[in-house]
């Protein structure tokens with residue numbers, strides 16, 4: 001990742017933000033690469049993308065537009081943090097899938113993998129519904145934070161274990177609409 005200048009930080013939220021972690025331009029370029037990889041890997045078996053709400057919503061909508069295949073989409077909503085900034089390890093399904101996934105080639109689209117507990121839970125939950133295949137595409141992977149070993153087929157960026165916001169990621173439901181990923185330095 002390149003160094004960023006302070007003037008890249010949106011002024012309306014600058015009082016709560018530290019460094020630019022990933023700029024909008026870097027996000028755009030990397031998401032296109034991931035889409036191209038998925039297009040190549042799934043050419044003979046168009047995938048079902050399952051976005052994990054709410055955090056992955058922005059990533060999912062950009063990613064799906066870069067995949068040149070007839071993809072289907074669905075969403076799940078899980079809650080793992082409540083209002084805190086560290087994982088409780090407790091995952092709760094807030095919204096389940098709309099359709100059956102048996103026999104489908106599923107790609108779980110996640111915003112960020114921190115402890116890995118959420119993903120571990122989702123893998124077991126979805127795996128039990130007999131998909132033809134099950135892979136994960138995570139935009140961000142926090143280095144050194146995993147409590148559960150994970151095999152992630154597609155990873156956008158590996159980042160340091162700072163708490164980050166923007167591009168779908170929130171703090172208490174705020175700051176999801178930032179166009180890049182930023183370090184959060186405010187009060188949650």
Ligand code: 5GP
Nearest residue numbers: 055087113114115116117118163164169170
């Ligand atoms: P895990 O279960 O891997 O510890 O946590 C995964 C979930 O925690 C993510 O889907 C995301 O909702 C939330 N999360 C983890 N790290 C961060 C972070 O740095 N910023 C924000 N906004 N959410 C995070």
